[in-house]
Amino acid sequence: MAKTYYAEGRQVAYVVRVLFMLGGLAIYFSIPGLHWGYFFGILISSVVLGEIFGGIWTRKRRQAKKARKNTGPSRTGQGLARAKADVRSTSTKSSNKKLTNAQILNADVRTLSGTDFERLMEMYYIDQGYSVLRVGGSGDHEVDLILKGKEGYKIAVQCKRWKQDVGNDIVLRLKAGKQVHGCYDAWIVTTSNFTKAAKEAADRLNIKLINGLSLDDKLKRWKNKQVV
Structure with missing residues (x-):
């Protein structure tokens, strides 16, 4: 499951990288006379931001999985719940037994x-x-x-x-x-x-x-x- 979350994070990083890159380049080419250094800055920034967002996505998904495990009922708890339900059911049947x-x-x-x-x-x-x-x-x-x-x-x-x-x-x-x-x-x-x-x-x-x-x-x- 960890690999799946990592793969999802890589996909998020790729999408964010492309979006920032396209947006940055659109701004770069729309403003004449900008130094060529801005071009490389946009590329590098896009890669870094993509990695950051991808890492955040993967971390949050893993934390959500752990939270579900911690809050979900344990097998022991489920067994106790079933046992209590059986006792209640037996008690109800006994109390509902019709007297002669x-x-x-x-x-x-x-x-x-x-x-x-x-x-x-x-x-x-x-x-x-x-x-x-x-x-x-x-x-x-x-x-x-x-x-x-x-x-x-x-x-x-x-x-x-x-x-x-x-x-x-x-x-x-x-x-x-x-x-x-x-x-x-x-x-x-x-x-x-x-x-x-x-x-x-x-x-x-x-x-x-x-x-x-x-x-x-x-x-x-x-x-x-x-x-x-």
Whole structure:
């Protein structure tokens, strides 16, 4: 590669030499009466300048190559990066492993993922005699489950497997979601609790709130009846 850079430098030197020589000679012949010494001075200066520019070109190209080597990732670094990526991939696959219904029933509700918590509540409400449609996902308008009882009317349910209290913004969005999905009633079920503002909003909008303590009691009585 060094020879290539040297060859490029020689080409640059040649081009610069010719350009300076042509320019200098054009000036020399355009001015009558100049001493013949200027002629040789132009030739010598052109050669010297060409060598200078050619050397600069070669040096800069070599420095750029060294800089790329120093900043590029080493093979060891790439190996570590791949190893970390493999660990993350394995961890993700493990965390995304779908639990069975039995595993969900036997798990601590607060260790479940949001999706598995929805599945748990789906199983619970089916056992309570409701037909259940799982909505969830993007564009669900804060509605995870739609229950339909024997009376025929629909209930929009939002499931929040949260540690922090549920705020009134969730209540307000569920109010809109209830209307979007054509539901008669709306419930919010959470493993935590509700803020004061959420309780006030739910009271005004006639939305039922089921907090963590109430949920634990319901699930405990239900699970005791299950044969897993």
